[in-house]
Amino acid sequence: MRHDDVKVAVLGVGAIAVVVTMTGCAGSPSGDETSIPPSSTTYEDGVYEARGWYGGLPSHHDVTLTIEDDVVTDVAITTPAEDETSLGYQQRFAQALPDAVIGRPIDGLEIDRLAGSSGCSEGFMDALEKIKTQARN
Secondary structure: OOOOOEEEEEEEOOEEEEEEOOOOOOOOOOOOOOOOOOOOOOEOOEEEEEEEEEOOOOEEEEEEEEEEOOEEEEEEEOOOOOOHHHHHHHHHHHHHHHHHHOOOEHHHOOOOOEOOEOHHHHHHHHHHHHHHHHHEO
């Protein structure tokens, strides 16, 4: 059987599974071995800072993120709001953020709503995109 042959097995009434049998991807058929191995990381290790904007007023956070091997190892975020209600949202968000991001791959971060705040999440995500741009190698 060739590596690109397809086997079909009946698993039950009306169910069909398709199994593709493949051999390893060990180079091109011509023997040309000029492929470059992928980089082990996408982002340069380091400490990065960016300002993230959100809301209609607008509001912002200053985010400091430490990246090591494409994983977030530390985060800090400012709470510069002057309005008491906004400041409360920012403070709760800042308190919950480390548990939501530390130890996670930077490309897997998707903070939509945290500690009851979606606006603060938008500000963080804006800063995160800027940090990712800075850190790309």
